[in-house]
Amino acid sequence: MLAHPTLDQLSRLGLHGMAKAFSDAEASPEAASLSHAEWLAILLDREIALRVDKRLGARLRHARLRQQATPEDVDYRAARGLDRTLFQSLLTGAWIKAHEGVLICGPTGVGKSFLACALAHKACRDNHSVVYQRAPKFFTDLALARGDGRYARLMRSLGRADVLVLDDWGLAPLDAGARHDLLELLEERYGRRSIIITSQLPVDKWHDVIGDPTYADAVLDRVAHNAHRINLTGDSLRRSRTQLPAA
Template structure:
């Protein structure tokens, strides 16, 4: 009977329950009541599905870094508000459709922090997508040529959290400017966006170009956003000096 039950669990793809039941059969020291066994099997299946969902969301996000919020460096020289960052861990900002803007010099740890928040959002079941901004715009230009632009924009719009890293390394041309406007307009008040940049927010207007569109984009991005400005020396340099 147990063999048949195990086979049925396998066919039903109850992988967590299958492993838990196998464990209970092989262990002589665990004596479950019927209620306890059922609760154990259900919890094991729930845990398995939850973990696989997180793995799937994390894989789909395509993060640059495997980053954890607990590994963020709060050295006083970085001038980071630890309470502010830790409040992001519950991802209320995603539920409230708020944006986060992270600025700082090269190597300051902007990308790591953005990725860490993104990983945390995945762990809570949110759909996240990470992009290097330059590569995003290159992809969107290519998609205009092959007819997949609308599908790519729709995919971006559906993400609970969009992370745009290394924003502002080069100015936006007319095509990229309008694509950026479309992305921000689609997400405004509906979804959350994190932007990480070497440039202070005050310089973004010139990077976007064309005053009317720049005003419209920044009006949607900046005014109600959470701001993080990381100070201190490059984290890469700091870690290299420790070696």
């Protein structure tokens, strides 16, 4: 078989996974025993795997997650009250298809951002688009975008993502502009897209952060009523790890 012309043609067609599989199979001593159907199956499997990996990489780059967290990295043994059954049910992604939300609340250091990023990573694996935003910077960016003409485009981009992660929500009270931006974004996404929110504050304290009672009721109506809640407790995991005795 003319290996090099075949490799050139596969590469020219952009079938780089098939080209690599062809090259590897040619170098394998078992190649001669493979049937035509087996050769084709190997090439197709490698091409599909490569394309899946590339799409996942692109989605993760677009998401810009704060932490490189995966579902496999989640520690269910940590003393923080994480409901394993609930979290593993969320990893199935049914909540995304139902356009529901996830609220992760608890004190600092218990892994709220990590869990949010793990759920977002799984969403990327499942071919969903994800955007990560840290709340304090998020509202600042929206205010700047309103001044330089990017506001409408940025809001459309945030509205289209299958999953929006809003991390560290509630660290500071919202001003009038931030309240308006938040409600507009939630209204655009409600019933159409999903959101993950992490906060040190329990949901019943969010009115104080939002400030205006009318806005607060509207925001909570669009966030809390169709969301799965993960309420974490305990001491900071960061502190406990630094206090571990040396091996």
